[in-house]
Amino acid sequence: MRTISVPLILINLQDDGFHLLVEIVAFGQKLLAVVDTGASRSVFDRSFIESHVKEIEHTEEAHATTLFTTSSTLQATIPKLKVGGLILKDYETVALDLEAVNQAYEGLGHPPIGAIIGGDLLLQFHATINYRKMKLFLYKE
Template sequence: MRTINVPIILINLQDDGFHLLVEIVVFRQKILVVLDTGASRSVFDMAFIKTHLSEVEYSEESQATTLFSTATTLQAVIPKLKIGRLALTDYETVALDLESVNQTYGSLGHPEIKGIIGSDILLKYDAVINYKKMKLYLYAE
């Protein structure tokens, strides 16, 4: 089993908590995503996915009800997603509108995010977050 370590960026939400960001590569672009252990699955920004629709397979937009709201989603397949040295191929994802998240981040002086890495990936690769070293560790065979 190989260990993959990825640097974590800690951002302060005006002393009301913190978010963890990691840099990943999607569509050959480096993007920032939130690392969210409470998210059941990973999602990407709908506008970001739509700009690359010629590169992804997708199904029609649909309504999805979450615990807190009803949102329009888009299902897509990302050909290659890299988190550090971990490369995932044909990754099936859901796209949501993350504009309000980015507006809040912008108002706090934080960078824009293009997605959220959730428990589907974190559980599968036995993720460990080391706050002291500011690293995400993933374990792949």
């Protein structure tokens, strides 16, 4: 089993806790993503997906439960997704509007996010978060 170590960025939400961010690459573009252990699956920002994907499936059914809410989602395929040294081909994803999240981040002086890394990837790759080392460890067979 190969261990993939991904650096984490800790951001302070002032009196409302902390979020962990990781740098990812989708469509050849670097993005920051929130690591959300409570999210059922990973999601991408709707406007980011719409600007890169021609074939998008619209659905009213919420396919992702995250710390953010949504009323409708889009489904799309990302040809190549990189999370540190982990490379995923033809990654099926859900997109939702992260504009409110990004406005809140901007108000706190933080950079925008383009995605949320959720339980689907964290479970599949047996993720471990090491706060002392500020690393996300993923294990690929």
